[in-house]
Amino acid sequence: MTPGARVSAAISVLDAILAGVPAERALTNWARGARYAGSGDRAAVRDHVFGALRCLRSFGALGGGTDGRAILLGSLRAQGIDPETIFTGTGHDPAPLSEVERRAGRAPTESEARDLPDWLWPRFRAALGEAAGAAAEALRHRAPICLRVNARRLSRAEAQARLAREGIGTTPVQDRNFALQVTEGERKIAQSPTYREGLVELQDASSQAAMEALALPSGARVLDYCAGGGGKTLALAARLDGVWFAHDADPGRMTDLPARAGRAGSDVRICGAEMLRDLSPFDAVLCDVPCSGSGTWRRAPQAKWTLTPEALADLVRRQDGILRRAAELVRPGGQMIYTTCSVLAEENEAVVAGFAAASKGWRVTARRRWPVSTMGDGFFLAQLCREE
Ligand SMILES: C[S@@+](CC[C@H](N)C(=O)[O-])C[C@H]1O[C@@H](n2cnc3c(N)ncnc32)[C@H](O)[C@@H]1O
Structure with a gap:
């Protein structure tokens, strides 16, 4: 595919996403109908689409509109690429720019x-203060691609x-013990x-840092209450001696966990x-x-635009x-660890403080946040102790 044909494909995928189709499904739908596209083409179209989704508003302004064509036009302008070299109308390239589009x-x-x-910016400011702009x-x-080395x-x-x-080229991540940032060959990882x-496991450096920050007594019985794929438990089990249990409201999400744990030499x-x-x-x-x-919105940028204040309030509830139910499962003197990959105070400090205020016998013993950076995603960790 020519560079222009890739942009044409990205425009059609982006239009489907803007009409409400989830990004991954829109890309799969396109790829199914584009047997001629090689792996390099698919990767390039994906990069265009995700790049545009991360920067919808600024690219829309630069392109003078809100549909896929205007946003991709804005993306080219943002990168300093002359759009006339892409919007040529030849072959599968996008149609030439109109006078209106040029202006x-x-x-x-x-x-x-x-x-x-706009509604989210004040919440970023409230949570992060001066660091909100950088986030x-x-x-x-x-996002950087990061691996966790299985220390066992x-x-x-x-x-x-x-x-x-x-x-696969990698570089050790500073101030982390097991993290390697991938610098080359990321598409080879799945087959490596x-x-x-x-x-090694794919795991963001901030979430690794949070798990590295935890100390648990040897032999502790630990329940991962929202285990999903089990990434956090596997990170803990690779470093600490414990007895590991995994639960999730959607058990289907844990399907691969026993095999992954087996490969990692852990028992969950x-x-x-x-x-x-x-x-x-x-x-x-x-x-x-x-x-x-x-x-983590740079990995799943569609979520940045679909979150609403109502959905956020529902998540907080x-x-x-979850904290209240999980608290009943902790022994006196034991601890609860609360984590999110959110930077918003409503989901972090406020939830933990609300729980501690409303629940007798619980004390917040630690709180820490990791910023969104070139090293890792935004992440929050709180530890709460139940009185003896
Ligand atoms: C952030 S993900 C967990 C990711 C996982 N810990 C990992 O490291 O790969 C949140 C998980 O919580 C689960 N979940 C949602 N509501 C829950 C509930 N009420 N009780 C337990 N798990 C729940 C979801 O199914 C989802 O797998």
């Missing part, structure tokens, strides 16, 4: 340049050497023997909701709750409900 477009306003919905800016760019199986240097032999054998027991009473109390319960994902 349309302007510099984004300050608010558009942040590429956040919004970080969300406008691609090999050292970070050994993992780096193995990956290099498989064509080092990854497939469970020697899957628990249905009906087993929790009998297995409790636990020494620690981790609640990696469903959240807006605002700290769910987070509070």
Whole structure:
């Protein structure tokens, strides 16, 4: 495909997304009908689409409109590419620019340049203060790809050497013990023997840092209450000696966990909701709750535009409900660990403070946040202790 044909494809995919189709599905639908597209073409179209989704407002301003064509036009202008070289009308390139399109477009306003919905900006400011601008800016760019080295199986240097032999370049992430940022060959990871054998896992550096910050007594019985794929438990189990249990309201999300844990050399027991009473109390319960994902929006940028104040309020209610239920499963003297990949105070400090204020016998012992940066996603961790 020519560069222009790739932009044409991205325009059609973006229009489908703007009409409400989830981004991944829109890309899959396009790829199914585009058998001629090679892997490089599919990757390029995906990059165009995700790049545009991260910067919808600023690109829209630069392109003078809100549909896929205007936004891709704005994207080219933002990158300093002459749109006339892409919008040629030849072959599968987009139709030539009209006079109106040539004249349309302007510099984004300050608010558009942040590429956040207006209602969210005050919440970013409230949560992050002076750092809000840097966080919004970080969300406008691609996320780093990060691996966690399984310390039970090999050292970070050994993992780096193995990956290099498989064509995957990495660099150790500063101030993290097990994190490698991928600098080259990221598309080879899924097929890489080092990854497939469970020697490394894909895991963001901030979420790794949060799990590294946790200390638990040896042999602790730990329940991951919202386990999903189990990434957090696997990170803990690779470093600490504990007895690991995983639960999720949607058990289907844990389907791959036993195999992943086996590959990683860890033992994680899957628990249905009906087993929790009998297995409790636990020494620690981790609640990696469903959240807006605002700290990870550069990976899933559609969510930045679809979140509403009502949906956020609903998430906060769910987070509070999860903390209350999970609290009943912790032994006296035990701890609850609350985490989100959100930067919003409503989902972080406010939920934890609200729970501690409303629940007798609980004390917040630690709170920490990691900013969205070139190193990792936005992440929040709080530890709460139950009185003896
Ligand atoms: C942020 S994800 C967890 C990601 C996972 N911990 C990991 O590291 O891969 C949140 C999970 O919470 C689960 N969940 C949602 N509501 C829940 C509830 N009321 N009780 C338990 N789990 C819930 C979701 O199914 C989802 O898998």
